[in-house]
Amino acid sequence: MFIQTETTPNPATLKFLPGRDVLPEGTANFRDAETAKVSPLATRLFAVPGVDGVYLGLDFVTVTKSDWTDWSELKAPILGAIMEHFIAGLPVMGDDAGAAEAEEIFDPADQEVVGQIKELIETRVRPAVAQDGGDIVFRGFQRGVVLLHMQGSCAGCPSSTATLKHGIENMLRHYVPEVTEVRAV
Template sequence: MSDQINRLPVSIYAESTPNPISMKFVADKQLVAGSPIEFLSVDETNNSPLAGKLFQYPFVRGVFIASNFITVNISDAVDWNDIVLEFREMIQQFLSEGNLVIKEPISGADIQKDFTTSIDSNRIDSNLESRILSDQDLKIAQILDEQIRPAVEQDGGAINFKSFIDGKVTVELRGACSGCPSSTVTLKSGIETLLKRLVPEVKEVIAEEL
């Protein structure tokens, strides 16, 4: 009787990001349903065999898993050019063997159940569930979701709306965007400029440190 594993056809390619410590690995299949999931240490990976396997490398600092891609952050003491092929092959083998990326679905908070907008509530931080979102909150979140999020995901990251208080918008940057040297420029020259133009009450946009 053969012990050979029946492998599934899976294609993975690596894509560099604006963050030199981050590499994006894109799959030709869905990896998770719903909102992206980020793991910042091996202790957080009990529910994700793939993230746990990636953290076996001691220089891995973060794993971000979205619909069809994985962003891996590493120590700046390591050069991606030396390891990218090994990581691509490891991820491809893991997926082709039919292993689970996530053991159980991780659902986002059920925020403001009577939402009547098209905003994906998983893009809004769960801490907001304790208060009623204002019209300005909803408008800002919708702009981020529809006009900013696609570009951020293209770079291997994600952006979540945290709060809007006294003219200041606070967002959370994840994946490749977290700690990226160019994220401050993007935040100020791109996101802040857009929000100020579309929502005059916005005076400043800042990123919350993880």
């Protein structure tokens, strides 16, 4: 099995491409070993000292490292853990992994505007950030402010503020005049 790696705009994350589907439906973001218990693959990765976060996408795994470690020390054990997991034929997610969706916050009167915002995020934003090993998820719309949650390589990325303000905010304001600002939550 050959696993490719790609750098991301976030120097604390690497994107691992195992050459097969990881999560055919949805995504999963784990910020610590406790939340990763629903995923045998994420649990295995958190067992590697220096792993601070795991994000699972369609055909990739994004790993965030601790500040105290270096990729030169961490890359090989992560590659080994991913390879062993897939070669053993183990599931990526456990049977008890229910889809715990965070509640979206918006006024029901804004349903049409929220629909436009979500469509733009799904069709234009999420595919672009997935290429960099991350994800951006809609969380709410209040008084013109769009609330987004950043995951994977997007979380903690030095360029994420610029992506939000100059990319996503400008696009949303162009297509949806009701949008005045975009914030990360």
